[in-house]
Amino acid sequence: MDRAIDFWFDFSSPYSYIAGEWIDALAARHARRVRWHAFLLGVTFQAAQLKAPVDHPLKREYSLRDFARSARFEGLPYRMPPVFPIPTQNAARIFWWLHETRGEEAAHGWGQAGLRAVFTRGIVPSEAAALRALATEQGLDADECERVWNDPQWKARLKQANDQAIAAGVFGAPFVVVDGEPFWGNDRKPQIARWLASGPF
Amino acid sequence: MDRAIDFWFDFSSPYSYIAGEWIDALAARHARRVRWHAFLLGVTFQAAQLKAPVDHPLKREYSLRDFARSARFEGLPYRMPPVFPIPTQNAARIFWWLHETRGEEAAHGWGQAGLRAVFTRGIVPSEAAALRALATEQGLDADECERVWNDPQWKARLKQANDQAIAAGVFGAPFVVVDGEPFWGNDRKPQIARWLASGPF
Numbered sequence: 470m471d472r473a474i475d476f477w478f479d480f481s482s483p484y485s486y487i488a489g490e491w492i493d494a495l496a497a498r499h500a501r502r503v504r505w506h507a508f509l510l511g512v513t514f515q516a517a518q519l520k521a522p523v524d525h526p527l528k529r530e531y532s533l534r535d536f537a538r539s540a541r542f543e544g545l546p547y548r549m550p551p552v553f554p555i556p557t558q559n560a561a562r563i564f565w566w567l568h569e570t571r572g573e574e575a576a577h578g579w580g581q582a583g584l585r586a587v588f589t590r591g592i593v594p595s596e597a598a599a600l601r602a603l604a605t606e607q608g609l610d611a612d613e614c615e616r617v618w619n620d621p622q623w624k625a626r627l628k629q630a631n632d633q634a635i636a637a638g639v640f641g642a643p644f645v646v647v648d649g650e651p652f653w654g655n656d657r658k659p660q661i662a663r664w665l666a667s668g669p670f
Numbered sequence: 671m672d673r674a675i676d677f678w679f680d681f682s683s684p685y686s687y688i689a690g691e692w693i694d695a696l697a698a699r700h701a702r703r704v705r706w707h708a709f710l711l712g713v714t715f716q717a718a719q720l721k722a723p724v725d726h727p728l729k730r731e732y733s734l735r736d737f738a739r740s741a742r743f744e745g746l747p748y749r750m751p752p753v754f755p756i757p758t759q760n761a762a763r764i765f766w767w768l769h770e771t772r773g774e775e776a777a778h779g780w781g782q783a784g785l786r787a788v789f790t791r792g793i794v795p796s797e798a799a800a801l802r803a804l805a806t807e808q809g810l811d812a813d814e815c816e817r818v819w820n821d822p823q824w825k826a827r828l829k830q831a832n833d834q835a836i837a838a839g840v841f842g843a844p845f846v847v848v849d850g851e852p853f854w855g856n857d858r859k860p861q862i863a864r865w866l867a868s869g870p871f
Contacts, residue, residue: 517728518721527718527841531852541871542861640728651732656857660743670742 474503477634477644478580479510480557480594483536484655486584487543488643491658499665505577507564509557510642512631517640521554539655546589555587558627559618560594563604565626566617582607675704678835678845679781680711681758681795684737685856687785688744689844692859700866702848705774706781708765710758711843713832718841722755740856741789753794759828760819761795764805766827767818783808 474496478485489505496503514520522532533549540547560583568576586592586603594600600618601611617623634644638651645652645661650669652661663670675697679686690706697704715721723733734750741748761784769777787793787804795801801819802812818824835845839852846853846862851870853862864871 513728517726519726519729520719525718525720525841527714527836527839528720531839531841531854534852535854538861538871542864635728638728638732640726640732651735653732653736654857656855659860660739663743670739 472501472648474501475506475637475646476503477506477508477637477639477642477646478584479508479642480560480580480583480587481553481555482510482584482642483547483549483588484539485643486547486588487540487545488645488655488658489581489584490543490545492643492645495658495662495665501665503577504573505564505580506630506634507557507561507576507580507627508630508634508639508642509561509627510554511556513634513640516635519640523553540588548589548591550587550591550593552593552595555593556595558624559597559600561627561630562618562620562623563600563609563614565630566614566620566623569626579607579609673702673849675702676707676838676847677704678707678709678838678840678843678847679785680709680843681761681781681784681788682754682756683711683843684748684750684789685740686844687748687789688741688746689846689856689859690782690785691744691746693844693846696859696863696866702866704778706765706778707831707835708758708762708777708781708828709831709835709840709843710762710828711755712757714835714841717836720841724754747790749790749792751788751792751794753796756788756794757796759825760798760801762828762831763819763821763824764801764810764815766831767815767821767824768810770827780808780810 476492478489493503523529537547564576564579567579583594583603587594592599592603594603597615601615604611604614637646641653643655645657647661647664650664677693679690694704724730738748765777765780768780784795788795793800793804795804798816802816805812805815838847842854844856846858848862848865851865
């Protein structure tokens with residue numbers, strides 16, 4: 470059996486940022502590795518006929534409060550970015566470009582750095598200048614990254630990831646799959662921890 | 671400050687059944703009491719422009735799996751009722767009638783018995799015969815209960831509860847309010863536990 474854990478995230482997802490801070494360490498305690506997958510929540514929302522939590526009356530106010538509180542609960546810094554939700558296709562195309570050309574670890578580093586930039590420093594990766602600056606900071610070439618996010622090859626690679634997400638049943642983020650078992654949301658941490666520690670329940 | 675905890679539930683909510691099995695004991699450990707409030711999820715869904723999780727592609731399959739798994743995680747028996755979602759206005763009107771005529775404890779007992787009947791025995795409280803049988807089993811007079819659920823007075827009392835739910839920001843169930851702080855979902859148990867143990871975080 471494939472023991473790797475799949476971690477589906479969107480760069481605009483607060484709960485993905487939070488879960489991204491514990492998933493690797495939790496997996497490592499059980500001798501598992503984590504495969505990160507960037508995808509576009511908007512695409513899976515459409516497939517599932519959903520809207521973002523902040524696009525609903527009542528749920529919007531609750532969600533904004535819960536994002537920050539859930540981060541504090543995990544002892545994490547948190548800041549709401551000035552634009553939200555954020556279009557994240559460019560950041561996600563860079564993720565898949567790194568994944569295919571430099572390997573999983575490079576893509577993972579970009580994924581985590583991107584989530585932290587958005588939710589601790591208010592960086593908006595849909596703004597070209599901000600995304601170029603983030604790329605430079607991460608040791609990448611900003612011009613090359615801009616070519617990547619405009620390149621049909623990497624647009625197609627992201628589209629493939631979105632299709633795979635839907636095929637895997639993903640309708641929200643973070644979405645974690647362990648031994649074929651799906652767990653949606655940062656708040657499934659206790660269930661994931663038990664599954665890893667003692668198997669199916 | 672009002673130290674009582676508000677617990678909003680719908681008789682058709684699997685996560686309300688699960689949370690209903692731990693909320694009272696958790697509160698008691700912190701010398702708090704719980705005020706149960708029956709309401710209609712459908713009404714707050716409309717206010718928040720939401721649909722039930724099972725009414726969405728992808729999310730439906732996940733939710734049916736997660737309901738049962740989340741019950742097992744808490745060590746609880748679980749059974750999906752043959753009709754779902756279930757119209758629950760009649761059960762909720764009996765709740766408020768008990769609340770106003772026999773007090774909070776009687777209403778609480780009915781609430782918990784109803785949730786257990788639905789999610790461990792597959793009883794469908796929108797069926798008059800099933801609801802009458804449940805009432806009898808709970809020591810109530812079935813004819814009186816049927817009069818209650820058809821009585822404009824108790825219809826109005828439930829409507830009042832629904833209005834109060836929306837005013838309190840409720841858009842899903844269970845919805846728990848502690849010291850004015852809102853917590854949505856059975857999966858906020860760890861946050862509620864920390865809040866009760868050590869205050870705001």
